[in-house]
Amino acid sequence: xxxxxxxxxxxxxxxxxxxxxxxxxxxxxxxxxxxxxxxxxxxxxxxxxxxxxxxxxxxxxxxxxxxxxxxxxxxxxxxxxxxxxxxxx
Numbered sequence: 001x002x003x004x005x006x007x008x009x010x011x012x013x014x015x016x017x018x019x020x021x022x023x024x025x026x027x028x029x030x031x032x033x034x035x036x037x038x039x040x041x042x043x044x045x046x047x048x049x050x051x052x053x054x055x056x057x058x059x060x061x062x063x064x065x066x067x068x069x070x071x072x073x074x075x076x077x078x079x080x081x082x083x084x085x086x087x088x089x
Contacts, residue, residue: 042063043061047078055080056078056079057081061076062077063077
């Protein structure tokens with residue numbers, strides 16, 4: 001019954017949405033002709049460079065590729081850690 005309702009209101013299960021996103025990523029990756037492993041190397045280098053100047057959460061960094069028409073984009077989502085302020089006085 002739940003599957004019928006999900007289909008009726010056009011709601012996809014979470015795993016289906018994740019699989020669709022992974023497939024999109026693979027297709028974009030193939031079209032851009034980026035060798036395997038380069039995205040992971042890029043992610044590591046970006047984390048290294050940015051963390052020299054800004055306190056970031058390296059475990060939460062996400063690097064994605066997207067496609068809009070014929071343009072491909074590399075998108076970096078880099079969460080910053082809160083700045084600790086010193087009390088004066």
